[in-house]
Amino acid sequence: MRIGELAERAGVSVRSLRYYEEQGLLQSERSASGQRHYPEEAVDRVVFVQRLYAGGLSSRTILEVLPCVDNPSADSADAAFDRMLVERARLDDHIKDLLRTRDALDELIELNRGFRATV
Amino acid sequence: MRIGELAERAGVSVRSLRYYEEQGLLQSERSASGQRHYPEEAVDRVVFVQRLYAGGLSSRTILEVLPCVDNPSADSADAAFDRMLVERARLDDHIKDLLRTRDALDELIELNRGFRATV
DNA sequence: CTAGAACCTGACATTGACGTCAGAGGCAAG
DNA sequence: CTTGCCTCTGACGTCAATGTCAGGTTCTAG
Numbered sequence: 397m398r399i400g401e402l403a404e405r406a407g408v409s410v411r412s413l414r415y416y417e418e419q420g421l422l423q424s425e426r427s428a429s430g431q432r433h434y435p436e437e438a439v440d441r442v443v444f445v446q447r448l449y450a451g452g453l454s455s456r457t458i459l460e461v462l463p464c465v466d467n468p469s470a471d472s473a474d475a476a477f478d479r480m481l482v483e484r485a486r487l488d489d490h491i492k493d494l495l496r497t498r499d500a501l502d503e504l505i506e507l508n509r510g511f512r513a514t515v
Numbered sequence: 516m517r518i519g520e521l522a523e524r525a526g527v528s529v530r531s532l533r534y535y536e537e538q539g540l541l542q543s544e545r546s547a548s549g550q551r552h553y554p555e556e557a558v559d560r561v562v563f564v565q566r567l568y569a570g571g572l573s574s575r576t577i578l579e580v581l582p583c584v585d586n587p588s589a590d591s592a593d594a595a596f597d598r599m600l601v602e603r604a605r606l607d608d609h610i611k612d613l614l615r616t617r618d619a620l621d622e623l624i625e626l627n628r629g630f631r632a633t634v
Numbered sequence: 635c636t637a638g639a640a641c642c643t644g645a646c647a648t649t650g651a652c653g654t655c656a657g658a659g660g661c662a663a664g
Numbered sequence: 665c666t667t668g669c670c671t672c673t674g675a676c677g678t679c680a681a682t683g684t685c686a687g688g689t690t691c692t693a694g
Binding site for chain 1: 563566567569570583584587588589592596599600602603606607609610612613614615616617619620621623624626627630631
């Protein structure tokens with residue numbers, strides 16, 4: 397499929413796909429005229445990359461982790477595997493921090509509900 | 516206390532404190548020579564603001580919510596209260612999304628562990 | 635009194651994942 | 665063949681919280 401269809405199906409902009417390629421996160425075949433063509437699997441790939449971005453990983457970090465996706469055989473993915481564990485831990489910490497923030501908001505909401513009920 | 520002490524005690528940079536003031540998130544008394552002075556409560560204030568930043572709220576949004584902190588009486592904090600509920604929901608969605616990302620990472624980790632064990 | 639922190643304002647720099655625009659070529663349908 | 669949509673490269677714009685630097689004032693300890 398061409399870039400427009402991939403963008404739509406994966407729910408990202410065409411600009412983003414070109415950016416992913418520039419960062420080495422996504423490959424494409426080029427037609428004679430230079431247009432990018434992608435296989436079906438590219439959709440899942442892009443969705444997964446988006447998911448990692450959502451988790452706060454940078455392009456560079458995603459690039460480091462991708463060997464675990466593309467070729468999870470022991471030798472090639474050693475550093476990638478370690479990196480993945482690190483990022484998993486970082487994400488876990490981040491989630492815990494957000495939960496604390498949510499709790500703080502809940503406290504404040506309850507406090508305000510109290511005031512609003514009595515007035 | 517002066518700005519340096521507040522920065523250290525709240526765990527932020529002096530630059531950030533000046534920025535918060537610029538955004539209306541933090542007030543200060545000025546000495547005759549123009550130096551900022553803060554009461555004890557400023558520490559908690561700054562920590563709380565940091566917490567909201569961590570939750571993904573922008574300066575402008577934090578500003579909108581602060582009436583619920585400063586004066587949780589019904590009349591003044593109406594819009595602020597609504598805004599707080601909205602942000603609470605947004606944060607909750609974000610957390611759920613991050614949990615999905617963590618699950619995806621966990622799956623990938625398990626998959627790779629499998630490969631690494633057999634080889 | 636003096637050296638060295640700490641503070642002031644103002645302004646430009648940074649970072650990263652994009653948005654957006656320009657100028658040009660490619661492709662399917664009528 | 666042409667109209668209109670898709671794609672290409674390249675480059676500059678964005679946003680937000682903060683870093684950083686310059687040039688100058690103020691406070692504090694000795």
